[in-house]
Amino acid sequence: MGHDPIDQLVREHRFVEGILDRAEAALSPTTAAPTPQALAAVRHHIGQLWVEFYHHSLHREEHLLFPLLGSLAPPGEGPVAVMEQEHRQMSAHFATVLTPSANAAQAGRAAAELCQVLRLHIHKEDSILFPMAQLTLSRGQLSSLAEQFARYDGALPTPPTPAAWHLADSRVQQ
Ligand SMILES: [Fe+2]
Numbered sequence: 001m002g003h004d005p006i007d008q009l010v011r012e013h014r015f016v017e018g019i020l021d022r023a024e025a026a027l028s029p030t031t032a033a034p035t036p037q038a039l040a041a042v043r044h045h046i047g048q049l050w051v052e053f054y055h056h057s058l059h060r061e062e063h064l065l066f067p068l069l070g071s072l073a074p075p076g077e078g079p080v081a082v083m084e085q086e087h088r089q090m091s092a093h094f095a096t097v098l099t100p101s102a103n104a105a106q107a108g109r110a111a112a113e114l115c116q117v118l119r120l121h122i123h124k125e126d127s128i129l130f131p132m133a134q135l136t137l138s139r140g141q142l143s144s145l146a147e148q149f150a151r152y153d154g155a156l157p158t159p160p161t162p163a164a165w166h167l168a169d170s171r172v173q174q
Contacts (some may be wrong), residue, residue, distance in 0.1 A: 005145040012056045013122045033130035046097045054159035079129045086121050094162035
């Protein structure tokens with residue numbers, strides 16, 4: 001097999017951590033409420049994270065990988081359910097940070113929380129979920145997943161704003 005889709009996800013995590021470093025550096029001099037300049041820098045980096053999160057977490061993982069891991073635990077339980085729940089939590093933070101009308105203190109708090117949750121989330125996927133996926137999935141499933149990733153990556157859609165995505169998502173769940 002030429003291309004391992006789980007390795008692709010792991011490489012994407014390293015790329016995301018690079019953006020996370022820059023977002024945290026922009027946040028670090030701020031205390032309660034970021035200055036307008038600091039908030040603009042934070043929003044710039046969090047905006048880049050949203051694009052990665054949309055393609056990587058909401059599409060490659062949730063739409064393509066996670067359904068293959070359904071046998072690991074009963075519905076709503078186990079590592080996949082935890083990852084999905086954290087994705088929802090992070091989407092809400094993205095929406096708060098990237099909604100222009102959010103006040104600086106709220107946006108700063110949400111950005112700091114988002115960075116913290118995302119770092120731990122990446123660690124859990126790398127150390128628990130992905131090794132489980134590599135043990136569980138057959139060669140055939142992995143190569144079909146690699147093809148689906150390649151097809152998706154060949155025509156990346158423009159992500160909606162996190163607020164629009166979050167609203168649409170909570171409607172689905174009602
Ligand atoms: Fe991930």
